[in-house]
Amino acid sequence: MTKSKLAVILLSDQTVPNALFLKDFENSWDKILFVGTNKTKENNIGNAVLSVLDNPDYDEIIVDENKTQNINEKLNEYFSKNHFSNILVNITGGTKIMALAAYYYFKNNPPLNSKIKIYYLPIKAAYYIDLDTNESIKQNYEFNLPDYIKATGNIATIDSIENEELKSKIASHLFDLYVYKNNYEIIDKITATLRNYRGSNNKPLRKKIYEQAEYETEIKNPLINQCQINEQDLAKFDFRSEDTVDFFTGGWLEFYTYNELKQIIQEGQIATNVKIKNLSKEESVENELDVAFVFKNELHIIECKTGDVKEILNDVMYKAAQIRSSFGLTAKSHLLILNPSKAISDSQKKRAKLYNIDLIDYETLKALPLKTIFEKKLNKSS
Missing domain, CATH: 3.40.1350.10 (Trna Endonuclease; Chain: A, domain 1)
Structure with missing residues (x-):
């Protein structure tokens, strides 16, 4: 099956916003591209996000979080081999440099023949901002307790209560x-x-x-x-x-x-x-x-x-x-x-x-x- 809709996720220690984004927009993507760092790879940050999803197809690229040129090169390399008609980009995660680099890359130099949407989730907000239209999009998905904890890279054991x-x-x-x-x-x-x-x-x-x-x-x-x-x-x-x-x-x-x-x-x-x-x-x-x-x-x-x-x-x-x-x-x-x-x-x-x-x-x-x-x-x- 051809994958036509991609969600680009910038990884960081803050995993919950990315997991929420993928849940809220689950009908708008059929593959994920994680943009991570050596640190996020070492700490299995991507796995924390994946733990609350239903075995999605995904790729991961590792970038130098402090160098915009390196980030651009890695994105160019990926999209020279992979093509999508629709790309959602969530720049809530990553470092500031990663977020800025991703924004300008997809805004000014988007992959050929791809429709781009860039979103940001403000901290403590219950809505996403479409950075093209400045439109606010309500956050609808709500985690239960075990899934929230899983999304942070932890596992919860909750015993039944006797008497x-x-x-x-x-x-x-x-x-x-x-x-x-x-x-x-x-x-x-x-x-x-x-x-x-x-x-x-x-x-x-x-x-x-x-x-x-x-x-x-x-x-x-x-x-x-x-x-x-x-x-x-x-x-x-x-x-x-x-x-x-x-x-x-x-x-x-x-x-x-x-x-x-x-x-x-x-x-x-x-x-x-x-x-x-x-x-x-x-x-x-x-x-x-x-x-x-x-x-x-x-x-x-x-x-x-x-x-x-x-x-x-x-x-x-x-x-x-x-x-x-x-x-x-x-x-x-x-x-x-x-x-x-x-x-x-x-x-x-x-x-x-x-x-x-x-x-x-x-x-x-x-x-x-x-x-x-x-x-x-x-x-x-x-």
Whole structure:
């Protein structure tokens, strides 16, 4: 089959705009030409874009991103051997020199007998600009969460949620106790006890938790008597499992956050306990996102912390900023902290701003429901 419609894509670390472009214009091309560099080749940037497409036909040329002459020569060489009736050019990616070189090449010296369209996607915009007519073209395609993450060169593992209805009920109850009824001290005390059973290193101890005297006195009885959790509901949790221990050592806040926000975020675009691994690195470290969602093709990552985190807050913010940097320029990071006993210092608030992290603390949550807080944030960013 003859290929007559080509999409020219300038590769860079920002993969999502290119993937979106190809999705939005999928009926206008039947082959892709990636214009990349040695760095994009080494980092498998093209593969990240291809991962959300249905096995398209593509070519790739490697250019010197700092030399317009080299870029022109490589394009001339390619089009001397390949001919297309229609060529779409997306100059959103690449370096500035690559974008300028591509624009002037296709504007002033287009391949013979080819109809050229050149587009640009402004950062944080929901439309493309046709650089010939200056017309704005609405962006229609919306990524789901797994595909957005794939388009950034990562892979997401999202496990199904066990006992979702029960966890929703308990998480909402614990949040109400912690924030609105100021019963946080007992919850923090239970959390501190259970942390001794958390993690793979403590699996042998966790398997014998019911044999420990403190299970009755420090965990079960306080949850029933002081936290008013129904004994029959509590019996449905197996404290020998890592999942249960994680839930009662702060995971309930992650689940509460997920449960509240899924009321305003489309299904498939939000998840909790998302495990992330970079596809291009063989020994990539697996990171975990407490809650993540996509809204209008922007990724939001929420880190949830309970109790006194003042001493580790700087490290938490640094890690959050590092993780966010893996997902492109428009990704947003939120840090939700239930910290009733210790206020966040002005210096820590300044550091959060420096890292471009949105802090949501205990006092903020007492003043406004979490769902309302995010409705305001998302409406403001629209």
